[in-house]
Amino acid sequence: MTILLTGAAGFIGMHVAELLLARGERVVGIDNLNSYYDPALKQARLKNLEGRNGFTFEALEIADTDAVMGLTARYPDIDRVVHLAAQAGVRYSIEHPGDYVRSNLVGHSNMLEFVRGLMGRPGGCKSFVYASSSSVYGANKEMPFSTEQKTDSPVSFYGATKKANELLSYSYAHLYRVPSIGLRFFTVYGPWGRPDMSPWLFTSAILEGRPIKVFNNGDMMRDFTYIADIAAGVVGALDTPPSGVGEGEGEGDTCPHKVYNIGNNKPVKLLDYIRVIEEACGTKAIMDMQPMQAGDVYATYANIDPASEDFGYAPSTPIEEGIPAFVDWYRKYHGV
Template structure:
């Protein structure tokens, strides 16, 4: 296949692109490389795929020095004209849209970033896919869409009408927009609700990164909701395996769907939603203990209340993923944390 993967300077996108490249697909990676977090990590991910920082020029396709079947372009999804030109010139078979303005808490202070990237940018992707006959669009949604839902585990058949952050609302809007395009234009779309992704090359604004950095620097860690949090931590390799399987498995219509007793996340349109989570929620204090054990240090802790926009628990029902794609994430938290800390020490040249 020839695949456009957006967000390839990002955490999940960089791994998905590399997996597709290594199995022989032709891949074009896209990212605007914004400064939401430390760009050294973004440029490091690109370098892993053979894209040197000093070679990057906005809106110019660059050939990887490592992979003959990989090229990269620095481009914003909001740049409709150049995005359309890219689709026109490259004639992609499929698209994996993983570019987005991430982060729940940041959406409380900079809402416009989410509207531009996650809504304007996403409709540009949908329009390009429609106009240029893309066979399948797989895109990132989020477990944040479950919002105030307290029914556990979270199922794609659950109501998601009560988001509690603009980030979550923007991701739900992506699902609604995708369904509209699937129905009106027959564009197969599949949304992926990711659950707390972690691992090497992870985002610096996520708990594992923040905790590890603070502990190694001898600083206290901020423990929200007084530690009474449950998270369905999902290792990056498990996420990538799920994404690639979904990308290969085009969404198809459900001819028996009637809107009464049917799964609301299948449809008469070629549209589907999947959870990708470990299906095994971990107590936040157990997660911290695993980090402490791996580092050989007991963390100082600031016990704080639940932050606005956060939910106290996440837990993925992955029955559809198992049924349709014969896949269930299974990496243990101990293995995942060990791999992350090994990467962290190497990348930041930490000696402990």
């Protein structure tokens, strides 16, 4: 099979590409290599993939409709799509909503048009997997978060665009029978991670003796999910497209669209997680206690039973293993 992978130079994208290539798939990676964070890290991730059997990369903007639709002519054998390219980040979305409209709404709609185009070709589109987020749960209080819960009150613009992705994808699955899965990721971390996320921010500050900002005075919980577990979940979902029979909402609905939580099902207290980073760094953190941030939520905690039942999703990495793996990688990457 040939998989179009958007966001291939991104954190999750690079790991998903590695996993697919390791089992002999052909991967066409696209990414616009934007400067939301240091593009050198994206280039380094690509370097890690380039030269591997089956990997092709193109710098491409998913909000550019012609560029996206032109991919079919160059890669006529694409029959599956993993769509991870998006403007990420909850806090950044408060100040820069336009970036989210372009990448997450226009870009996502273009990817739906792309898969609709594939459906009209002989090979069709056998599986479309896209990234949603735990942010769609907004300020839901009932834990663990289940995909059965209502998610129509996002508390960040980012969360709202991810919820919109789910709705737009449902409509295409309904109208054109695209076998689609949306994955709600829960705070992903690990080697090659993102510089805007707390494992990186905390590790760099602790190693350099700078204070770390601890929001809500440390009274928060996160369902941190290790990258290898996430990548396995993405590939498991890709291999298990919904048939549509007996699926969707309501009797007789045969819409081949499903949404799953891809978390760890073991939320960790923020202060415990900081302690594990301190141990991995071998230094104490200087904590700068801050109030809750706009758009942020108190806790995330995933019910992952449906993903376990449908495609054997079984996250197995505790932070006591995953954080030292991240810190080791961080030291090597920066030569510290």
